Amino acid sequence: MIQIRNLSKVYGHRRALDGLDLTLGTGVTGLLGPNGAGKTTLLRCLATTLAPSGGSIEAYGLNPADPVQRTALRRRLGYLPQDPGFYPHFTVFDLVDYVAILKEMTVRERRHAEVRRVLAEVDLTDQARLKVRKLSGGMRQRLALAQALLGEPDLLILDEPTVGLDPEQRMLFRALVSRLGESHTVVLSTHQTEDVAALCERVVVMRDGRAVFDGTPGELAGVAAGRVWLSDQAPAASQVFWRTADGRYRTLGDRPPSADATAPGVEDGYLMLLRRHEEAA
Amino acid sequence: MSGWHIPDDLRERYLAGTLDAALAMSVDAHLGRCAKCRAAVPYEPDWLEASWERLEAELIKPRPAPFERLLRHGGVPGHLARLLTATPTMSRAWVVAVVASVAFGVVAARQDADLLPAFLIGAPVLPLTGIALAYGPRVDPAHELMAATPLSGPRLLLTRATAVLAVATVLAAIASPLLPAPPGLSAAWLLPSLAAASGCLALSNRLPVPIAAFAVGGVWLAIVGTGGLVSGSWLAVFGPVAQLGYGLAALLLSFRVYRVSIA
Numbered sequence: 001m002i003q004i005r006n007l008s009k010v011y012g013h014r015r016a017l018d019g020l021d022l023t024l025g026t027g028v029t030g031l032l033g034p035n036g037a038g039k040t041t042l043l044r045c046l047a048t049t050l051a052p053s054g055g056s057i058e059a060y061g062l063n064p065a066d067p068v069q070r071t072a073l074r075r076r077l078g079y080l081p082q083d084p085g086f087y088p089h090f091t092v093f094d095l096v097d098y099v100a101i102l103k104e105m106t107v108r109e110r111r112h113a114e115v116r117r118v119l120a121e122v123d124l125t126d127q128a129r130l131k132v133r134k135l136s137g138g139m140r141q142r143l144a145l146a147q148a149l150l151g152e153p154d155l156l157i158l159d160e161p162t163v164g165l166d167p168e169q170r171m172l173f174r175a176l177v178s179r180l181g182e183s184h185t186v187v188l189s190t191h192q193t194e195d196v197a198a199l200c201e202r203v204v205v206m207r208d209g210r211a212v213f214d215g216t217p218g219e220l221a222g223v224a225a226g227r228v229w230l231s232d233q234a235p236a237a238s239q240v241f242w243r244t245a246d247g248r249y250r251t252l253g254d255r256p257p258s259a260d261a262t263a264p265g266v267e268d269g270y271l272m273l274l275r276r277h278e279e280a281a
Numbered sequence: 282m283s284g285w286h287i288p289d290d291l292r293e294r295y296l297a298g299t300l301d302a303a304l305a306m307s308v309d310a311h312l313g314r315c316a317k318c319r320a321a322v323p324y325e326p327d328w329l330e331a332s333w334e335r336l337e338a339e340l341i342k343p344r345p346a347p348f349e350r351l352l353r354h355g356g357v358p359g360h361l362a363r364l365l366t367a368t369p370t371m372s373r374a375w376v377v378a379v380v381a382s383v384a385f386g387v388v389a390a391r392q393d394a395d396l397l398p399a400f401l402i403g404a405p406v407l408p409l410t411g412i413a414l415a416y417g418p419r420v421d422p423a424h425e426l427m428a429a430t431p432l433s434g435p436r437l438l439l440t441r442a443t444a445v446l447a448v449a450t451v452l453a454a455i456a457s458p459l460l461p462a463p464p465g466l467s468a469a470w471l472l473p474s475l476a477a478a479s480g481c482l483a484l485s486n487r488l489p490v491p492i493a494a495f496a497v498g499g500v501w502l503a504i505v506g507t508g509g510l511v512s513g514s515w516l517a518v519f520g521p522v523a524q525l526g527y528g529l530a531a532l533l534l535s536f537r538v539y540r541v542s543i544a
Contacts, residue, residue, distance in 0.1 A: 049428040071431045079429035085422035087367065094343045095423075098367055101360045102430035102437065108359050112343075113334075147426065157429075 001025055002046070002155065002185060007055035008209070009041050016041040017052065018209035028181035030200035030217075031189040032270055038209040039189040040082050040159055046187065047079040047157045059155060075104070078153035082160050082189075084144040088133035092124055092143055095132055099147040118146040121176060123169070137164040145173070149180075156180060158188040162195055174199050193267040196220075203266070205273055213273055217266045224264035224272040228252055231259035240271070287311060287318045296322065302336060309336075361440070364432075368415050368441040379407055379449055383456045394461050398515035402505050404453045404470035405477040406498055411445035412438075412481050413494035420491075435541045438485060446478050469519035472527035477501050479534035486541050 002024040009017040017038045031039045044050035045057060048064045060076060062069040086095060096115045105111040119125050122142040127135065135143065141164045148156060158177070162170050178199055180186055190196060196203050197217045205213035205220070213220060230248045235241045235256035241249050251259060252271055264272075287295070287308060294300050295308045312319050345353065345363070352362035386400035416438045418424040427433050450471070457467040477497050484493035508518035517523075 047429040049425060067434075071434075074429055074431040074433070077429060079426075081425040081429075084426045085424065086426075087423055090367075091343065097343050098363060099426065099430060101363055102427055102432040104431055106358070106360045111360075144426070 002057070002059040004042075004046075005056045005058075007042070007045065007057065008053050009038075009045065009050070010053045015209050017045070017055075019055070020206075020209065020211060022204065022211060022214075024185055024187060026181070026183065026185055027202060028177060028186040028188065028200045029202045029204060030196040031187065031204050031206060032191075032193065032196060033189075033206035034274065037206040039206055041209075042206070043079075043157050043159045043187065043189055044081075046155070047077060047081075048074055049079070049081075075151075076153055077155040077157060078148035078150065080144045080148040080158045080161055084140075086132045086140065086143070088131065090132050091129050092119065092132060092135070093128040095143065096147050096150065100150050103150055105151065114150060118149040121149055122146045123172060138166055138169055141165055142169065152184075154184055156184055156186045158186065160190055161188055162190060162192055170195070193265070193270055197266040205270060207274065207277055212277055220269040220273070221264045221266050222269060224252065224268035226261065227254075227272055228262050228264045228268045229255050229259035230262045231256045233258065235259070240275070285311075286315065287321070292318075292321060298332065298335060305332075305336060364437070364440050365444040368444045369421050376448060379411070379452055382407060383452050387456045387459045390460050390462075397460060397462055397466075400456075400460060401466075401470045401519055402502075402515065404449075405474040405501055407453070408442075408446045408449040408474055408478045409481055409494045409498050409501075411449055412442045412478060413491040415441040415445050415490070416485075417490050435482075435486065435538070438490065439482060439538060442478060442482055446474075450474060466516070466519065469516075469524065472524050472531060473501065473519075475531040476527040476534065479531050479538055482538040483534045483541075 002022075004020060004022040004024075007017050007020040007022075008015065016036075020038070020042065022042075031042065033039050041050065045052045046059070048070050051065070057064055059073055062073040062076075064070040064073050087098075090098065093115060096118060097111065100111045100115055105114060116125070116128075119128055122145050124139065124142055124146060127139060132140070132143070141161070145158070145161060148158065156177075161177075162173060165173060174195070177186055177188070181199075181201075188195075188200075200217060203213070203215065203217050203220050204211050213223070229235075229251040230244075231251065232248060233256070234243075234249055235251045239251050239253055239256065241251040241256075244250050249256070249259075250262070252268055252275075255261075291300075291304075291308065295305060300308065312322060343363075346366055349362045349366040352365060353359055357365070382403070386403055389396045390400050414420045416424075418428075421427070427437065453470060453474070454468070457470075458464070460467040480500070481490070481494045481497045484496060487493075488496065505515065505518050508523075509515045511517070
């Protein structure tokens with residue numbers, strides 16, 4: 001169980017996190033929000049790579065503000081940063097092996113077996129001997145995911161994990177994360193509402209460093225209930241709409257003339273929620 | 282398709298798992314396209330999985346760099362050797378820069394003995410520079426990835442600093458006999474180096490590593506400057522009493538760093 005209480009992070013005059021309260025348990029929780037909402041800052045605080053300016057985090061009874069407990073917490077987490085840097089001259093195996101050493105896996109045979117396991121999980125076994133600099137963007141993302149999986153951590157923190165993955169790899173990723181979510185705590189941030197709908201039993205929408213929604217994907221979609229329309233004619237330019245693949249116009253908000261109501265999706269609910277908050281601000 | 286099939290003796294060795302990896306892979310490849318040979322191999326899922334694991338373990342493993350192999354042969358545990366050699370400032374470019382600096386110091390001192398203090402004063406700054414560039418988000422491309430692991434922080438910094446200090450110390454030690462000075466004076470940089478490096482590590486618990494290195498470097502130059510102004514000789518701060526002070530400071534600060542690193 002992870003409890004986040006009144007968490008804040010200030011960069012100069014900007015409040016990246018503003019008194020955030022959140023409790024996380026077993027399962028997959030998705031963080032949605034526009035750029036600058038505080039998702040990455042929250043994940044970095046959870047991953048113990050960034051000290052908050054105020055408030056507290058308690059994970060599995062451990063307080064990361066204390067150096068000894070912070071190290072104990074790091075033994076139980078796996079982290080995929082938004083911008084994972086690599087040593088380009090390392091091979092894929094070398095890099096994951098290096099992180100495994102930093103995760104205190106000192107027995108070589110056991111460590112190598114674990115490295116092979118996580119590389120197989122992300123379908124990188126055939127690339128194990130390739131230099132990192134020769135990998136495509138999607139392969140690098142899978143490599144970053146592989147190192148996060150080392151040691152089957154209790155808490156898996158994934159910052160935009162599906163960036164750069166092709167559709168097939170995304171399906172593999174979803175299968176992997178949903179399986180992990182059965183017995184582990186997985187927190188992921190994403191801009192992909194499809195990932196949230198497919199993967200997460202809980203979604204938290206962040207805006208200006210605060211949680212403005214906390215519920216299931218279905219509940220988020222419900223925010224736009226009765227506010228999503230399909231029409232053959234383009235609505236007024238003042239409305240939010242886009243042309244769909246079948247040539248009809250999907251409108252979010254007031255009903256355009258001769259439009260049909262349609263079931264909202266997670267993306268509709270998310271956009272409607274942000275719009276309401278922008279109007280209220 | 283050729284008419285060749287796996288001979289009985291080869292199949293038996295394959296089944297016993299005594300073939301070398303390359304030959305075993307050839308047999309595997311043949312089995313993949315020859316139904317007749319496949320039929321002759323008893324199929325047992327557990328056995329097959331164990332065989333693949335053995336093959337993977339043999340073929341998919343890291344190939345240590347020459348320096349890492351050297352450390353292992355020298356008795357350094359494999360995981361520690363890997364940590365040491367992966368230090369950013371253990372790269373070839375950094376080592377070449379240190380060699381060039383030391384060589385320049387020696388050549389200058391041999392040309393003009395008055396330049397000897399420059400070598401002695403500069404030697405403790407070399408490991409400080411290396412330590413400053415060994416750990417932190419600005420100098421390590423994979424820092425964010427590593428920062429969430431239990432070994433990051435003081436323990437990893439200490440490991441990397443040890444590697445940097447060892448290289449700088451060995452190179453300066455090799456250069457010392459070439460200096461135009463008695464052996465005691467030629468090695469007078471050693472204790473200030475150790476004190477400065479351990480001071481930097483101790484301070485890095487509270488400050489970013491580059492700032493800690495810059496601060497300690499500044500303190501060192503201030504000590505040298507003060508000594509030079511008071512006594513009129515740049516060599517004043519390398520005397521026996523000062524050396525005792527550096528040695529004591531190095532011991533105390535190292536102990537402090539050790540305590541923090543195991544916390």
